[in-house]
Amino acid sequence: MVWIPSLMRDLTGGQARVSAPGRTVAELLDALEAAYPGVRERLCPGGRLHPSLAVVVDGRRAPLGLLEMVGEESEVQFVPAVSGG
């Protein structure tokens, strides 16, 4: 299950959550791109995850980013990257 960021829901017909197959975040993005063209360019301009974003899989930050493995029941989110002071 992928949580679609609100500013991208114009691509998914307003859907906030969509299902997509894939063993990795990258494969999942391929499937999303096929179903909702334009998703990849928004998240990964130039082919790499935008530096302002982090991938979160099942509530944990995914250090491998697009290469992170996902399960069939996984919940994937793209959130702003934050740190601290």
Added chain:
Amino acid sequence: MPMPRDEHQPVPEEPAPLRVIGTRPPLYGAVDKVTGRAVFGADISLPGLLHGKVLRSPHAHARIVSIDTSRAESYPGVHAVVTARDLPEGAGERFERDNTLAGDKVLYVGHPIAAVAAESPHIAEEALALIDVQYEVLPPVLDVRRAMEADAPLLHEALRTWSLAGQAASPSNVAEHLQHVKGDPERGFAEADVIVERSFTTTMVHQGYIEPHASTALWHPDGSVTVWTCTQGAFPVREHLSSLLHLSMARIRVVPTEIGGGFGGKASSYVDVVAALLARKAGRPAKVVMGRDEVLKATGPTPGTFIRVRMGARRDGRIVAAEAELCYEAGAYPGSSVGSGADTIFACYDIPNARVDGYDVVVNKPRTSSYRAPGATPAVFAVEQVVDELAERLGIDPLEFRLLNCAREGTRRVSGQPYPRVGFAEVLEAARAHPHYRAPLGGPNRGRGIAFGYWGNWAGQSCCTISVNADGTVSLLSGSVDVSGALTGIAMQAAEELGLELEQVQVRVADTASIGYTDVSAGSRTTFGTGLAAIEAACDVIAQMCARAARLWGVPVETVSYDRAAFTTSLDPTKRLSFRELAAQLSATGGPVMGRGNVDGDVLRRGGAPGLHIADVELDPETGKVTVLRYTAVQDVGRAVHPGNVEGQIKGGVAQGIGWALYEGCFYGEDGQLLNPTLLDNKLPTAMDIPEVEPVIVEVPDPVHPYGVRGAGETPIVPVAGAIANALYRITERRMERLPMTPAYILERMGVI
């Protein structure tokens, strides 16, 4: 290896009793610091040392037409003059490069343009006056809302707003727009019986660390360089140097000195590259020490903000909708803390329908840097006044209202992520039970306010090594620099794991040539993240020593165990060696033992730390002066490794928050000049301004840490301004919509002036 638990694994009901964690030993290095023996950034001295000074822009916004350094170069006693032309062609990311030494434009008063290395600081300063810079002065833009307007002067002609909706077509000062939406905010507001909406502005505030930035560079004949610097992270400085000097990391050694305060501001590098360029050009070591005015003009304040908050609740007390717009000043280059502000603003509450929009906006002020819970304090100042007003209009006690609406395990944040176990309710219940909450105020013109804040914590990457000495003591090397006594907490976790007394653990901060990459000491991460690395290193030591015992006894290693008192084998109850006894035999059983721990704590699904503050203040209605009379700060810290140090963090955070709430700020003239570049005019709180702060530690263990530790250092600043504002409302019946809440502003709100 008792490494981080899976969060689904229940925390043991009765954890094993701890011997070291939870005690209050003296902090490492404390005696050196109070007796003047500690070596800080400016204390470094080398044979032949030159002194560097930086020429800074007098304009907030200007194009550099030309720079002539010839007169400065020929000035007696000058050994080198550098500008951006001395940086390798194409080195580094553009904004990093331009903020180190300006390229074609200056974007704030104090922007570095050139630097001089000379025999003395005085000669260097004199030579700066001989550098001729021609400018084409441009109009500055200093206010975040003005900068967002379509006809505002542009800082970066190529900057276009990025968001997940795509890249904008035309240039703008808005670098980024982020958004979170949960549920259906419009439907939520339609359900609400009471709706409150207010807008707030906060000014830029400097972190106010006492030690100025200082860096010393020494080049070696093989083309490598050593840099001594006061920083929150030696490795990020190494990366910065590598990037801007086009130099292999293997040729750079960064040695972190003691650090005299940072609070996020020393997570950025300002003079390290300049010192290295000067030293290389001069062929002698060079040191650059910033003056106080340089620190206040040109190093990272926290963003000024405009924040609009709207919230709705039903008569039964449930918050049903919320929305916020956060506009944060990034300073001259993109990268404000609006992301964490947006992440924090509704973090304490379970709100079914919400929307948050955040804007990262460049203005002609210094590039902002992290400041203790970056972005959270202004956001909580805003939201906690709106929450307070909702409670008042519904006739519900403000603490009960927060308890009714607080986030709980499984609550989804506005960003969509569910919370693991975090003690929101436990903190509120502890505050409700505290005598302060019901105590009489004891006089007129006094008010009590509360505010609820949260900081999510960051874990980052850390390394530690532990070497076993022949006498049974150990030497622990930490990749983290020692900010706020965290080194002691790291060593305590290692001692606990190893079954040693803390006195048996020697601990030091390593330089970048001596240990693996470690992130900055920031984000409330050090005791947690580097503590995990220390625990992992300790477990590695124990595993290796079990193997040595097995070799000594001629038994399979699987039969050997260590119970923090002795190594034993299940095959022979007569075999027993203490840590010290086995350490004495390492030389004979295979040589030295060194354990290593290298972790990425961010892969853990960890919770943050909520805090509820209670503030009693007194207002002089004639002068507007506010006196904080009593202050109680309740916080979930997971497990207090060193309760005394945690209390110190809470008191320190509250003290900083009081300064931010009542008088601190960077005030700029219309031309972008900083009007208060001294600590006389940029007042920091002193012991005269701060009441006795009572920290109340709540321990809801973080399930992913073996000892339940949470980060504790940042949350204490988050609720302070909100709590004081709510206390002032009880006296003035006016909501405070601006930070700092100076006497003049308060009197203005009261209609007195």
